[in-house]
Amino acid sequence: MSTLATLNFQNAASPLMEQLIFFHDHSMTILILIITIVGYNIISTYTNINIDQHMLESQPLELFWTIVPSFILVFIGLPSIRLLYLLDEVYQPSITIKTIGHQWYWSYEYSDFLNLEFDSYMIPVNESADFNFRLLDVDNRTVIPFNTQVRTLISAADVLHSWTVPALGVKADAVPGRLNQV
Amino acid sequence: MALLRVIPRKATPSVFMQQVARLHNIERDKIGNREVVGWGINGMYSYVDHIAFPMPAIRFKENSPEIMALKEREKGDWKKLSVEDKKALYRASFCQTYSEMRAPDGRWKSITGWVLFGISCSFWIYIWEKLFVYPPMPDTITNIEKRQAQLKRMIDIRVDPIDGLSSKWDYENNRWKK
Numbered sequence: 001m002s003t004l005a006t007l008n009f010q011n012a013a014s015p016l017m018e019q020l021i022f023f024h025d026h027s028m029t030i031l032i033l034i035i036t037i038v039g040y041n042i043i044s045t046y047t048n049i050n051i052d053q054h055m056l057e058s059q060p061l062e063l064f065w066t067i068v069p070s071f072i073l074v075f076i077g078l079p080s081i082r083l084l085y086l087l088d089e090v091y092q093p094s095i096t097i098k099t100i101g102h103q104w105y106w107s108y109e110y111s112d113f114l115n116l117e118f119d120s121y122m123i124p125v126n127e128s129a130d131f132n133f134r135l136l137d138v139d140n141r142t143v144i145p146f147n148t149q150v151r152t153l154i155s156a157a158d159v160l161h162s163w164t165v166p167a168l169g170v171k172a173d174a175v176p177g178r179l180n181q182v
Numbered sequence: 183m184a185l186l187r188v189i190p191r192k193a194t195p196s197v198f199m200q201q202v203a204r205l206h207n208i209e210r211d212k213i214g215n216r217e218v219v220g221w222g223i224n225g226m227y228s229y230v231d232h233i234a235f236p237m238p239a240i241r242f243k244e245n246s247p248e249i250m251a252l253k254e255r256e257k258g259d260w261k262k263l264s265v266e267d268k269k270a271l272y273r274a275s276f277c278q279t280y281s282e283m284r285a286p287d288g289r290w291k292s293i294t295g296w297v298l299f300g301i302s303c304s305f306w307i308y309i310w311e312k313l314f315v316y317p318p319m320p321d322t323i324t325n326i327e328k329r330q331a332q333l334k335r336m337i338d339i340r341v342d343p344i345d346g347l348s349s350k351w352d353y354e355n356n357r358w359k360k
Binding site for chain 1: 284
């Protein structure tokens with residue numbers, strides 16, 4: 001779960017989220033490299049007292065700083081495309097859970113084996129015990145089997161909602177009249 | 183049959199140069215008696231002291247009889263000019279020397295002062311907000327027993343077991359890892 005001090009992603013609870021975190025680290029490395037180079041350029045220009053204000057063109061320099069960023073973009077783009085298609089891979093899920101958003105609670109249906117339906121309300125602050133997380137805990141929790149493929153069909157009953165589990169790296173909009181599959 | 187004489191066309195200045203010439207005519211009234219000696223920064227008749235532009239477009243001082251006399255003597259042997267003459271010739275064309283342009287002016291002191299003043303103003307505004315604007319923190323944060331219960335629950339449900347919170351808890355011995 002996220003606390004007030006959380007700055008990064010939560011630890012991954014699924015392999016896809018782990019790949020997303022790795023890609024984020026990879027892109028951040030490249031970004032820090034670029035910022036360091038550009039920052040050094042800016043500072044060295046700013047502190048240099050011998051400045052030629054009439055320096056204009058340099059074709060080789062412009063060629064260099066057009067081609068090198070395109071290489072950098074290829075290095076960012078290839079893992080990004082791979083991850084994009086990896087996220088949409090289809091598997092054989094073992095269980096299907098239907099998630100319906102209402103104002104202002106979620107209702108879940110487990111209809112594969114037993115017809116199980118329940119509503120999940122947030123525990124109000126004045127009814128919560130000492131160990132309850134304020135505004136986060138609910139009365140009936142959504143239980144998902146461990147180490148299996150799970151299909152979630154997400155919809156809404158009234159207005160647009162959004163269902164997400166950050167540690168699993170899933171988020172989908174709950175649109176009334178539409179089923180989104182995660 | 184009249185002989186057609188081919189009259190060569192005069193090279194007409196471009197529109198840009200015509201505009202520059204028009205502006206120069208306006209500027210000549212503004213600069214007084216000062217001599218134009220070059221292109222300067224952008225072609226306009228202005229005098230600016232700048233370390234990157236060593237030669238302004240116009241001289242600094244107007245041509246007075248004393249300066250004209252000095253310039254006549256300047257055409258001769260320079261060894262015959264005294265140091266004061268050379269300084270007067272320099273100051274006729276320029277306002278500041280390079281050392282004067284580059285001399286520290288102490289602006290950093292007032293800039294630093296105002297920046298620190300602004301930062302302290304923002305701190306005072308924050309203090310006012312804490313006293314008069316914000317509601318009190320919820321007791322899930324201020325009550326230490328509740329926070330400890332929540333922390334124990336976070337450890338029990340294995341929050342961030344890879345490199346976060348639960349990875350620092352020793353489950354066998356029920357204490358934080360050394």
